[in-house]
Amino acid sequence: MGIPFPSLEFFKALQQRTKDEAAAFEKLGYCDTTFGIRVGSELYRVVFEIYECVEVGEGGDPSELDFVLSAPLDLWREMLEAIQANGGADAAHTINTLTHVGDVMKVEYEDPEGHDRLYRFMATIQAFLDEASGLDLEFA
Amino acid sequence: MAYIAPKDFSQDPELLATVMRVMGGDLDLSWMKDHPHPVRAQASQPTRGLTLDDINQDPAYGPESIPEIVRHNFSMAPRGAVLPDGLPSLGYRVNRKSDVWADHGPSLFEESKSRRWAPARTIPWKELDSADYSREEDLAIRQIATSLISASLVAADVPSRWVWLMNQEFHEIKYLLCAHMFDAARLAEAFRKRALYGHGSLGRDSRELGDFLKMVIDSETFPLASAATNLTLFSILQGLGRHLEFVSRNAADTRLATYFVQDATRSIAYGVDHIRSLLTKRPNEVVALNEHLDLIENGLVGLLGSRELIEPLIVLSGGLDAVASFYRRTVEEYFERCASAGLGDRTDHSPLPDFLKLIEGQR
Amino acid sequence: MSYYGSTEYLANDDFVLRMKDIRKGNLDLGWLDAGTEQIEVNAASEKRGLTYLDLNKGSYGYDELPEIPRGPRGSAPRGAAYEVANQADLGPELNLKSDVWAYKVASFYEEAVSRQWDATTDVPWQDLARYETPEEVEIAFAQLCTFFTEVEMIATDLPAKWCWRMNNQFHEVKGFIASQAIDEARHAEVFRKRALAGGVGLMRALPQAEHSLKAILDSDTYSEASAFMHLLAEGNILTMFRFSEFISPTPVDKRMFQLVMQDEARHVSYGMQHLKWILDNTPERKEQLHAALDEAENFSLNQFDSALFEAMIVLAGKGTSPAQIKKGIEIVGTLQIKQIEEYFQRLRRAGFEDRIERSKFRDLLAMISLSNQEPTLPS
Ligand SMILES: [Fe+2]
Numbered sequence: 001m002g003i004p005f006p007s008l009e010f011f012k013a014l015q016q017r018t019k020d021e022a023a024a025f026e027k028l029g030y031c032d033t034t035f036g037i038r039v040g041s042e043l044y045r046v047v048f049e050i051y052e053c054v055e056v057g058e059g060g061d062p063s064e065l066d067f068v069l070s071a072p073l074d075l076w077r078e079m080l081e082a083i084q085a086n087g088g089a090d091a092a093h094t095i096n097t098l099t100h101v102g103d104v105m106k107v108e109y110e111d112p113e114g115h116d117r118l119y120r121f122m123a124t125i126q127a128f129l130d131e132a133s134g135l136d137l138e139f140a
Numbered sequence: 141m142a143y144i145a146p147k148d149f150s151q152d153p154e155l156l157a158t159v160m161r162v163m164g165g166d167l168d169l170s171w172m173k174d175h176p177h178p179v180r181a182q183a184s185q186p187t188r189g190l191t192l193d194d195i196n197q198d199p200a201y202g203p204e205s206i207p208e209i210v211r212h213n214f215s216m217a218p219r220g221a222v223l224p225d226g227l228p229s230l231g232y233r234v235n236r237k238s239d240v241w242a243d244h245g246p247s248l249f250e251e252s253k254s255r256r257w258a259p260a261r262t263i264p265w266k267e268l269d270s271a272d273y274s275r276e277e278d279l280a281i282r283q284i285a286t287s288l289i290s291a292s293l294v295a296a297d298v299p300s301r302w303v304w305l306m307n308q309e310f311h312e313i314k315y316l317l318c319a320h321m322f323d324a325a326r327l328a329e330a331f332r333k334r335a336l337y338g339h340g341s342l343g344r345d346s347r348e349l350g351d352f353l354k355m356v357i358d359s360e361t362f363p364l365a366s367a368a369t370n371l372t373l374f375s376i377l378q379g380l381g382r383h384l385e386f387v388s389r390n391a392a393d394t395r396l397a398t399y400f401v402q403d404a405t406r407s408i409a410y411g412v413d414h415i416r417s418l419l420t421k422r423p424n425e426v427v428a429l430n431e432h433l434d435l436i437e438n439g440l441v442g443l444l445g446s447r448e449l450i451e452p453l454i455v456l457s458g459g460l461d462a463v464a465s466f467y468r469r470t471v472e473e474y475f476e477r478c479a480s481a482g483l484g485d486r487t488d489h490s491p492l493p494d495f496l497k498l499i500e501g502q503r
Numbered sequence: 504m505s506y507y508g509s510t511e512y513l514a515n516d517d518f519v520l521r522m523k524d525i526r527k528g529n530l531d532l533g534w535l536d537a538g539t540e541q542i543e544v545n546a547a548s549e550k551r552g553l554t555y556l557d558l559n560k561g562s563y564g565y566d567e568l569p570e571i572p573r574g575p576r577g578s579a580p581r582g583a584a585y586e587v588a589n590q591a592d593l594g595p596e597l598n599l600k601s602d603v604w605a606y607k608v609a610s611f612y613e614e615a616v617s618r619q620w621d622a623t624t625d626v627p628w629q630d631l632a633r634y635e636t637p638e639e640v641e642i643a644f645a646q647l648c649t650f651f652t653e654v655e656m657i658a659t660d661l662p663a664k665w666c667w668r669m670n671n672q673f674h675e676v677k678g679f680i681a682s683q684a685i686d687e688a689r690h691a692e693v694f695r696k697r698a699l700a701g702g703v704g705l706m707r708a709l710p711q712a713e714h715s716l717k718a719i720l721d722s723d724t725y726s727e728a729s730a731f732m733h734l735l736a737e738g739n740i741l742t743m744f745r746f747s748e749f750i751s752p753t754p755v756d757k758r759m760f761q762l763v764m765q766d767e768a769r770h771v772s773y774g775m776q777h778l779k780w781i782l783d784n785t786p787e788r789k790e791q792l793h794a795a796l797d798e799a800e801n802f803s804l805n806q807f808d809s810a811l812f813e814a815m816i817v818l819a820g821k822g823t824s825p826a827q828i829k830k831g832i833e834i835v836g837t838l839q840i841k842q843i844e845e846y847f848q849r850l851r852r853a854g855f856e857d858r859i860e861r862s863k864f865r866d867l868l869a870m871i872s873l874s875n876q877e878p879t880l881p882s
């Protein structure tokens with residue numbers, strides 16, 4: 001049985017990877033942000049403190065999040081499959097590429113400063129998602 | 141010679157007497173009582189280390205002890221030290237806290253050290269060997285990299301121009317500006333390496349870019365320079381970084397653009413917080429800042445429309461529409477930051493909206 | 504004072520027409536044919552990565568950069584195509600290579616980038632509590648850290664004062680002194696943190712030392728400032744760091760001094776190589792540097808501030824008993840002689856040995872009168 005996506009279990013598995021790969025995440029530097037990942041209508045909350053992901057959760061108030069990465073399930077699936085195929089996002093499936101011109105993935109935010117945290121910590125957030133390459137996933 | 145000692149100390153009996161006394165073992169030791177604010181600062185979160193915020197908890201040393209107008213210290217004595225008579229003035233000209241202060245300054249400095257990188261090794265340059273760019277695309281990237289070397293060098297010059305004029309009471313902001321200098325020098329390095337790697341060459345200097353950068357660095361006061369650099373220039377650089385990441389088809393360009401965006405955004409974060417706290421303290425400054433940005437944004441219009449920027453972007457993006465859409469996004473986000481900093485809605489007096497309409501074919 | 508450009512773009516017909524033309528898909532693409540040199544660049548060592556040394560080729564390299572680079576005054580990077588008449592003049596004041604250049608500066612820059620560290624996490628602050636330090640030693644250490652916090656920032660302010668005045672042709676030097684600015688900010692940071700983490704806090708600022716700092720900042724030219732600061736003052740500080748590591752009360756402090764020392768050595772090396780470059784390439788500047796160092800040495804003599812030297816004596820002797828003070832004086836006396844000897848060695852290596860004859864420090868050595876013999880001049 002693989003880990004279902006989307007699920008809290010999936011984000012917990014990524015969270016654990018930031019601890020297992022502590023040295024790699026430390027090398028990228030501090031990362032202090034609480035952001036959301038919205039898959040279809042489901043919202044997950046990811047909290048980073050210092051170097052690692054310290055908390056993940058389901059639901060919550062988007063206005064308390066720095067930003068929310070929002071996309072339909074199909075797109076997340078495409079991105080995760082690319083991550084799995086390439087051992088990390090290929091150039092066409094990085095978070096920045098997906099959220100830039102065309103906005104296939106949306107960045108929702110209320111505070112421009114919260115929004116800018118996506119860019120300040122982009123390498124860490126990308127590395128966090130890239131950790132899915134080692135997971136056995138099952139898509140809903 | 142600008143500063144000359146009042147004595148020839150090699151012939152000074154007073155100095156000689158001090159040396160003889162101390163080195164003869166007759167110590168005065170009165171300085172041992174000069175520690176009026178004992179403190180044992182500790183890391184609030186050990187994994188984060190001992191941060192500037194941790195050592196600023198004690199009010200004798202923290203930034204709340206800085207008055208709005210600094211009148212008590214023009215020397216290099218660190219904030220909270222005992223100030224004996226006879227300290228010289230180092231000639232600081234930025235002595236007003238709200239001219240420089242941002243509460244996030246100390247943590248942004250910590251972040252910049254923590255998120256350090258080294259272009260020589262962080263970027264997997266070899267990945268460029270198999271990059272599948274056409275000749276035009278290849279030269280387009282090198283042309284944009286050429287412009288980014290110029291922009292980065294001037295982005296290093298702006299903090300350099302001001303930091304040495306700032307009172308030492310604001311040391312956290314001085315540290316941060318040194319980090320900005322270094323970050324920008326590192327970007328100049330990274331883009332020079334990008335432009336020249338492989339069968340490399342630099343492109344052509346842009347008159348419009350040079351003019352825009354000169355406007356930015358010649359800003360008359362530090363707050364005006366901070367707004368023009370950290371808000372305007374770095375918003376555009378951040379947008380360019382995002383776009384380069386977007387059009388990248390290899391790991392080297394992707395990583396370079398990602399680090400570029402991170403570094404640029406730290407400058408933006410300082411700019412927003414700095415201008416916001418300045419305007420909270422001195423709301424009237426909003427007029428001068430907005431007038432300055434109106435004119436700076438004219439320079440930005442020139443840059444965005446310069447052949448050396450827009451044409452390679454079109455080549456890389458497969459047409460003008462993608463570039464226009466990225467320009468619009470970047471300008472809108474920039475306006476959001478200005479509003480968040482307290483500058484209000486800039487849409488009406490900025491030349492940027494009309495420029496966007498022009499390239500979108502609506503004007 | 505502000506500059507607002509030469510063109511109001513949206514009111515400029517040429518610009519508006521250009522945009523409309525581009526909108527129609529008519530690109531000029533002149534930049535594709537910039538006429539610049541094409542070179543082949545690869546990393547000489549994969550392990551080291553791609554360095555500025557690998558880019559030292561043809562019109563892009565620093566070896567081919569002449570003493571007087573005529574023409575460039577704007578933001579164009581070295582080797583890019585530009586028009587002299589069409590560049591926005593940034594008004595650089597340092598335009599001669601010998602104004603700023605140093606042998607090996609590209610290597611110093613690369614080293615600085617790769618050896619950055621973080622005072623927040625690279626010093627094991629949490630271990631400080633594990634060590635018991637006698638109160639008077641901790642107080643003396645806090646005085647020493649106050650002094651270091653005070654003086655470090657001169658070495659950010661001085662590079663900053665000159666960096667933006669340097670022509671963009673010298674980007675390796677600009678990069679190096681930007682790296683120095685952040686190095687020194689980190690030094691001020693680490694010493695402040697140490698003073699505030701040890702229980703004592705900051706102590707007395709030192710007016711005599713500060714007059715030297717003012718003289719550095721106010722130096723008439725970058726090269727005079729560099730000779731004073733990089734070579735003389737930072738050379739002294741480097742010797743003091745080595746001394747401080749030696750007498751550090753805890754392993755935490757040893758670690759701190761090891762980290763600052765490697766940066767400091769890089770700054771001193773740049774100063775020595777800049778001086779050498781000047782003397783090799785523009786020997787006519789020698790007398791001007793002599794005069795600057797005459798006064799710099801004079802200011803340095805006055806840095807004998809009793810609070811600082813007494814603190815060093817207490818630290819070196821590990822206390823204030825007569826026996827400890829006696830031992831402390833011996834060590835500090837040796838340090839002073841070492842500082843001067845090392846300064847003389849650096850002058851010699853930079854090709855400035857006739858400075859040694861003229862140096863005011865010979866008088867200081869006599870004043871210390873700890874050593875009856877002449878300082879051992881390096882051969
Ligand atoms: Fe230093």
Ligand SMILES: [Fe+2]
Nearest residue numbers: 658737767770
């Ligand atoms: Fe130094």
